[in-house]
Amino acid sequence: MPLSPAFSSILEKEYEINFTQCLPSGRLKYTELCNLLQLTAATHADLGGISFTDMQEFNQAWVLSRMRIEIKALPQWKDIVTVKTWINTLENSRSIRALEIYLNGEKIIGGETFWAVFNTVKRRPEALALGHKHFELYPDLKATKESFSKIIINPEKEEVFEKKVILSDLDIINHVNHVKYLEWCMDVVDEKIILNQKIKSFEMNFMKELSLRDQVVIHENLSDNSIVFSITKENKNCFALQLNLV
Missing domain, CATH: 3.10.129.10 (Hotdog Thioesterase)
Structure with a gap:
């Protein structure tokens, strides 16, 4: 897929929290929090021409290897949140992606994620087959206070x-x-x-x-x-x- 005109190296996407995503407390489930982050990362990859569909031409896909999430507060039902994402590093078969969630302009969640390029036929990591030089990298712009441990x-x-x-x-x-x-x-x-x-x-x-x-x-x-x-x-x-x- 060609590069989208809407592509930017830093993506911001809004979501409204619906009742199916919430705990009995009315707050966002931790699993649904991870789904929001996963969907935002996928959208950014789509816009940048390295989506699942693009990569499947080479039998490749992104798979998550590690994740760290820091939480100040969980959003609740009907809140409208902004999820922001960018790439810290992207080289060969590995990439570190940062994600943040904002509510009313305040950062409430930060995430650091480590992804690997995975051959879906051979079932093993390999170098990314697609071009990605159009992604500006932000190695010093961290979304979490601490890195993976x-x-x-x-x-x-x-x-x-x-x-x-x-x-x-x-x-x-x-x-x-x-x-x-x-x-x-x-x-x-x-x-x-x-x-x-x-x-x-x-x-x-x-x-x-x-x-x-x-x-x-x-x-x-x-x-x-x-x-x-x-x-x-x-x-x-x-x-x-x-x-x-x-």
Whole structure:
């Protein structure tokens, strides 16, 4: 697809929060927050000629490898938010993308995301086949106070439940979407933590893709100010999530 006349290296897009995206508290679900960020990143890629459709000509797609989200407040039903995004780095098979969410002109959420170019036939990373020099990069313009950190998976973790991957867990790339991993873990978090907005930041690390009918185990490790989840398949770590609490 040719470069859109609407393309800019920094994109701002408005959304109105609808009731299907909200918790019983009326605040935006954490999973829907990630969906908004994912959709905005996809829109920016579309406008810049490196969308899923463009990349599929070379059997390529963007997949999320790591994500850090810092939260001052969650928007609520009927709020109109502005999501802003730009690229910090883009080289070969890797890219770091920044995202911010504003409400009434005030920044309420910042995100740093690490993406990899993935060959959807060979199922492995490879260099981006499309030109991208028209994207201006902003390596020093950060959306979060802290960058990615290493999530420590405690061997003393507790097994929470087992799950078999089903069709509704899969996305267009034919593997489990990152929002689904988050949903599985959030479903076992104490509801008071979620409803009272006790999560000040969270990080996700994706290690191995999961496919239809994979059997996985979700583990949890609790501390005073954080909760760490890990998901394993055949005793190998596939995913880690750390929730940092206020």
